[in-house]
Amino acid sequence: MSKKIKLGILGGGEDSLIGILHRVAANMFDRFEVVGGVFSRDFKESRQFAEDLGIGSKKVYKDLDQLIEGESKLPADERIQVVSILTPNFLHFSMAKKLLENGFHVICEKPLTTTYGEAKILEDTLNNAKTIFAVTYTYSGYPMIRQMKEMIAAGEIGEIQKIDIQYYQGWINPIIHNEEQRNSIWRLDPEKSGISCCIADIGTHAFHMAEYVSGLRVEKLLADLNYMYPDNKMDVDGTVLLRFSEYVKGVLRASQTATGEENDFTIKIYGKKAGLKWGQESPNYLYKIEEGQPIKILKPGHGYNSALSLDGTKLPPGHPEGIFDSMGNIYKGVAKAIKGEEYHPGEFPGIKDGARGMNFIEKVVASHAEGNVWVSLDN
Known part of the structure; x- marks a missing residue:
């Protein structure tokens, strides 16, 4: 059985630049496996996108609520463990909060939320959840x-x-x-x-x-x-x-x-x-x-x-490294944290x-x- 961390993605479908960036970064060190998510508001398009990626549509859901419900019914070793939020800003807070409340690790695009008040609520939610949370200030990975x-x-x-x-x-x-x-x-x-x-x-x-x-x-x-x-x-x-x-x-x-x-x-x-x-x-x-x-x-x-x-x-x-590598380094740090491995506090923004x-x-x-x-x- 694969020991890779099972990763779900919200958004980032079709021709999304940020979606490509996160998928490449997640695969870079062979620590994560993209297994599903909600790639589009259109369920049919989302399923087709997953098929095009070669991951199948078994773990593609209509929305976040269905994802949480479906994954929570599975044995722990079969569930999506961490979810990357790549949606427009206004969706970050509600999605991240639900995921934390249901035991998922979270990787979230910046800005974290649309208000500082929401961000403080997420901090409190994370303290209770005791999972891993990363914010992708990408350039810190260079x-x-x-x-x-x-x-x-x-x-x-x-x-x-x-x-x-x-x-x-x-x-x-x-x-x-x-x-x-x-x-x-x-x-x-x-x-x-x-x-x-x-x-x-x-x-x-x-x-x-x-x-x-x-x-x-x-x-x-x-x-x-x-x-x-x-x-x-x-x-x-x-x-x-x-x-x-x-x-x-x-x-x-x-x-x-x-x-x-x-x-x-x-x-x-x-x-x-x-x-x-x-x-x-x-x-x-x-x-x-x-x-x-x-x-x-x-x-x-x-x-x-x-x-x-x-x-x-x-x-x-002498070999150039770029933004894919920078984002990949952040995912690598998150993987270490999820696995309980030793990591430098500078490896990913929290x-x-x-x-x-x-x-x-x-x-x-x-x-x-x-x-x-x-x-x-x-x-």
């Missing part, structure tokens, strides 16, 4: 981001002085300027996306990355958002000033109207002794800069890297990271709405 985290923790750049993080995309630019289109996509619909588009979609990645890599927590922020048109209720661009402490400041810039940009996600952290720079579009290069010294370039797979970085490296030095993200989103929107003022995050 080997050189993990190396960056470990170098900072070891004091290699000295006390942090400045954090600069940017996430620029341009995909929404042709949509936002067309009234019919901007009023027809779910990303710009508050009922489905929550109170934020850009900040919730990619700004929360940047926020998580800033805290994950630096080991610091944002105490206060001041935000200035851009909605572009009076009839558009969702932000599509924003700049956020960050205060980690009295003398450690940062800036977070996120935009989905950066014309021509694809996925320009960069982070720069400067300490008293040195600085570190990384960009998602060239993820194999981590730059260390020091005054009076030549630039040092670190790459994955070499013995000089940390154990956390090397554990997430699948190829010999529910507290997701809740922090929701707190960040709400505070950014509030800061902007109140006239671009400083507001405090919960700590």
